[in-house]
Amino acid sequence: MMSATCELSSILTKANHAMYQISDPGQPAGSLSLGDSKDSLQLLTSAQLPAELLGPCKWYNTDPQFWSKQNVLEWISYHVEETKFDASTLNMAYCTLEGSVLCQMSRDTMLSMFGPLGDRLYHSLQDLKAKNRIRESSETFQVHMNSTVQTGQLSTGSPAPGCGTDFSKPTSRDVQSELKMMGELPSWSDLGYESGPTSPDSLDSSSAGMQNFPSSPDSGGSDSELDFSEMRLPSATDSYQEPGRAELKPGKRGRGRPRKLSRGAEDCMDTKKSKHAPRGTHLWEFIRDILIHPELNNGLMKWEDRREGVFKFLKSEAVAQLWGQKKKNSSMTYEKLSRAMRYYYKREILERVDGRRLVYKFGKNSSGWKKRESIGENG
DNA sequence: GTCGTGTTTCCTGCTT
């Protein structure tokens, strides 16, 4: 029971990680590299994604017959999230079947395997099979049309969900150039969380070379339906001086967090804020998740004493940037992150480790980092 | 609208 929960949680977490990956790694000097990460996680559960954003998900656009285990996992994770299904009741072995195997199953078989979720999964599978059959034939038609009429952007007329591209949104190039301006900024692809073309946005953006723009949820319900507008990185104009702040005496600012842009201005930039956005994973969970995936965290952090929950930041700023990516806050720094970490002392989620820089320890109110709790993880 | 929570931002002072 626990293991299934943890595993699925970890899967969802990985999906979450995929979300952070916002550009192809330019591999700046000193940045992280994992080598070939093609086989690494490409999970996209899209918990908060409306169905219409799922079009570009790899599994969505692939005939279930050809689904890899990864696709199957993504698909199941998506439905788990959508239905708020208790993942602990799932047998993880069933979640990593090949698509071809899945396709041969009867409804009853799926019911017995996935319980109440089986029915939904079965119908979803049937729908997707049908959809992909239709699409294949329409694509064949479209290829023909493209070669005949060079429109550049020939609409199929019945795009997959999520195809309603807003081309006014920043493209991957925008994002990437912003990233370059920021200097080193490891993304989850750097960490091995290659999201691949599973992103709901990636379909549309593929024309701009944007294959890896994941979206998605968090393990705990995410704070985000990610899209380009939200992943926007700071431009020169973004280092905002808040209204009112400028009126303070020069050289010295007032205490406290400066006000952000006015509502109106904010809305212009970020229309999605109005939607309810469940809280994302907390910082400590984010940290924990990095730690319990040592094969993927690629030297960002390490355990000093796994049993005791003692860990160390190896690339503090990189972790902060990653956290910033997750929170869509490109100005995140280790200093700020560490302040948030220090708030955990009071709540005993973290404990102080005196005299050691960049070293923290999980406290009694944290969970999921112990080996037993993070089944399937090493470290 | 209010409140609580969980940050985020900035600061000062201290330590390594």
Add this chain to the structure above:
DNA sequence: GAAGCAGGAAACACGA
């Protein structure tokens, strides 16, 4: 001097 730590203060986002 730089980086990191500690913690105060205030702002902000979000859910209840």
